[in-house]
Amino acid sequence: MTDDRPYVVDLTDRRALLSWQPAAAEVVAEAERLKEAALLDFGLTESAVASWLYAKCHHQLPTTAVPTAAVVASGDGSCLLLYNPEFFVGIGLEGVKFVLFHEARHLIQRHLHAEPELRDDPVHRLATEVTINHVAMVRLDRRELPELNGEPVGVHPREIYRAYRDDLAGQGLQSVEYREFVATDQSVYTELRRMRRPPVVHDCVHLDQSLEVPLDQETVDRITSSILLNSLLAARRGHRGAEQELRDLMERTVGSSERISRIWGQLGAGQLRGRTDATRRVEWWQRWLVDVLASRLSEGERLVYPKKRGALLAALGQPPLLSRRGPVRQRVLVVAYDTSGSMPTRVVDWLTELVGRIDGVVAHWLSFDGTVMPFRPGERVYGGGGTSFQVVADYVEGRTAGPGGLFAEDPDAVIVVTDGHAPPITPAEPDKWIWLITDGGDGSGDDWPEHHRPPMACHRVTTTGAVPR
Known part of the structure; x- marks a missing residue:
C-alpha cells in the first residue's frame, strides 16, 4: 500500500474488496487452502476461541486492499475477515495460524480491555501487540515471529521487554520480571510509560493504522460475547484446550474494571476459576439456544435508495447508488x-x-x-x-x-x-x-x-x- 489516503476502497464493501487489485488465481487458491487448514487445526486442537470466531466471520475475503489481514466489524452487524493472499502465501501455514490467532485475540481483547480513550494511544496499541503476541507464541509453541521474505512480521514481545529493561537501567530504575511485564495489557502499558521514549509500532499483524479499519463496538460486543459463550460451553463439555484458553483470558482480565467483571459474570464463567456466584443460575442450554x-x-437485506446520499451524488453528477438495509421477509x-x-x-x-x-x-x-x-x-x-x-x-x-x-x-x-x-x-x-x-x-x-x-x-x-x- 503506497497510497497516502486513509484507504481507497470501502472495507465493508464485499464486492469492491474482491475485485480490488486481485492477486493471481493460483495465489488466491493457495491462500484459501492455508486459511482453511489453519482454522481446521484451531478447531481440533489449539484455539477454541479462534475457531469459533472465524466460524462466525461468515465473509472471509482475499483482497489486496489490506497489506496483511484485518477483522472488520461494521455498523451493519456483519463481521468480515480480510486477508491479503500474497501475504498468506508468503508466510506459510504456521505463519497463517499465528496471524489468525492474533486476529482473534485482538478482537476479543479490544472488547475486554481497552477503554475508548486508550484506543488512540500508540503506547497502549503497542501494549496490546506485546500481550497478544506473547500469548500466541506460548499457545502455538513458537520462539520467533512469522517471517515474510526473511523479515519478522509483527512485534516481538521479548525484544520490546529488552528495550524496556535497558531504558530503565539507563535511568537507574528497577524493571519488573518478564512474566510480570506481560501479565496484562495494563501491566505492559504501565511499564512502557516508565520509559524515556517508548518504542513505536511500525508493523502490526492486525492492521495498518492508516487503513482506519472499521470496528463497530456494538458488533464487537455481540460477536465477542457469542464467541466466549460458545467456548465456555466447549470447556464444560470437556474441551481441555478451550478451558485453558479461557482460564488464561480470565486471569488477564477479571478485576481490571467493573465493566469487564460484568461481562464474565453475565456469561457465568466463575466456575472456570473455581468460584461461582451463589445466587446466579446459569441455564447453559438456554444461552446456547439464544446464540445459535x-x-x-x-x-x-433489501435494496433501498438513500435519499440524502443520492441527492448529494446527483448534485455532484455521479450515478445514484442503492444500499442494503432491513429484513427481506x-x-x-x-x-x-x-x-x-x-x-x-x-x-x-x-x-x-x-x-x-x-x-x-x-x-x-x-x-x-x-x-x-x-x-x-x-x-x-x-x-x-x-x-x-x-x-x-x-x-x-x-x-x-x-x-x-x-x-x-x-x-x-x-x-x-x-x-x-x-x-x-x-x-x-x-x-x-x-x-x-x-x-x-x-x-x-x-x-x-x-x-x-x-x-x-x-x-x-x-x-x-x-x-x-
Missing part, C-alpha cells in the same frame, strides 16, 4: 416437541416465551411421536407412541401432509426438543436444524445429531437433578 437461534434467524421458525414420553413443562414454557419475544418471526408449533400434530401454545398436546424424527422432516420439507394439509413454508430454523431416542435422520438442510436433547426419565439422552455428518447444532437440556451453574 440468532445466527439462524439473522436478518436478510418474516423469518419462519418451526418448534417440534417429542411427545412420545414426558416433556418437561418448564422447557415448553420457556421456549414459548422466547419465541414470543423474537420480532419478525412466524412460529409453527408441532408435537410428534409416530405422527406430526400441529398445535398452538397453551393447547394440550397428545402423544405416547413410538418416536420418529423422519415424520417431522417429511412434514417440514413438504413431502407429507398434516391435519391442515401440506406445510408450504421454507423454514429458517427447526428446533427439535426430544430425548433423542429414535433412528437418526439426515434432513435436506442440516444446518437449519437445532436439537435440544432432554435427559429423559432415566437421566440419559442421545445427542447423536452432534456426531452426525454433517454435524447439526445440538445441546443437552438438563431437566433432572441440579441446575448447572
Whole structure:
C-alpha cells in the first residue's frame, strides 16, 4: 500500500474488496487452502476461541486492499475477515495460524480491555501487540515471529521487554520480571510509560493504522460475547484446550474494571476459576439456544435508495447508488416437541416465551411421536407412541401432509426438543436444524445429531437433578 489516503476502497464493501487489485488465481487458491487448514487445526486442537470466531466471520475475503489481514466489524452487524493472499502465501501455514490467532485475540481483547480513550494511544496499541503476541507464541509453541521474505512480521514481545529493561537501567530504575511485564495489557502499558521514549509500532499483524479499519463496538460486543459463550460451553463439555484458553483470558482480565467483571459474570464463567456466584443460575442450554437461534434467524437485506446520499451524488453528477438495509421477509421458525414420553413443562414454557419475544418471526408449533400434530401454545398436546424424527422432516420439507394439509413454508430454523431416542435422520438442510436433547426419565439422552455428518447444532437440556451453574 503506497497510497497516502486513509484507504481507497470501502472495507465493508464485499464486492469492491474482491475485485480490488486481485492477486493471481493460483495465489488466491493457495491462500484459501492455508486459511482453511489453519482454522481446521484451531478447531481440533489449539484455539477454541479462534475457531469459533472465524466460524462466525461468515465473509472471509482475499483482497489486496489490506497489506496483511484485518477483522472488520461494521455498523451493519456483519463481521468480515480480510486477508491479503500474497501475504498468506508468503508466510506459510504456521505463519497463517499465528496471524489468525492474533486476529482473534485482538478482537476479543479490544472488547475486554481497552477503554475508548486508550484506543488512540500508540503506547497502549503497542501494549496490546506485546500481550497478544506473547500469548500466541506460548499457545502455538513458537520462539520467533512469522517471517515474510526473511523479515519478522509483527512485534516481538521479548525484544520490546529488552528495550524496556535497558531504558530503565539507563535511568537507574528497577524493571519488573518478564512474566510480570506481560501479565496484562495494563501491566505492559504501565511499564512502557516508565520509559524515556517508548518504542513505536511500525508493523502490526492486525492492521495498518492508516487503513482506519472499521470496528463497530456494538458488533464487537455481540460477536465477542457469542464467541466466549460458545467456548465456555466447549470447556464444560470437556474441551481441555478451550478451558485453558479461557482460564488464561480470565486471569488477564477479571478485576481490571467493573465493566469487564460484568461481562464474565453475565456469561457465568466463575466456575472456570473455581468460584461461582451463589445466587446466579446459569441455564447453559438456554444461552446456547439464544446464540445459535440468532445466527439462524439473522436478518436478510433489501435494496433501498438513500435519499440524502443520492441527492448529494446527483448534485455532484455521479450515478445514484442503492444500499442494503432491513429484513427481506418474516423469518419462519418451526418448534417440534417429542411427545412420545414426558416433556418437561418448564422447557415448553420457556421456549414459548422466547419465541414470543423474537420480532419478525412466524412460529409453527408441532408435537410428534409416530405422527406430526400441529398445535398452538397453551393447547394440550397428545402423544405416547413410538418416536420418529423422519415424520417431522417429511412434514417440514413438504413431502407429507398434516391435519391442515401440506406445510408450504421454507423454514429458517427447526428446533427439535426430544430425548433423542429414535433412528437418526439426515434432513435436506442440516444446518437449519437445532436439537435440544432432554435427559429423559432415566437421566440419559442421545445427542447423536452432534456426531452426525454433517454435524447439526445440538445441546443437552438438563431437566433432572441440579441446575448447572
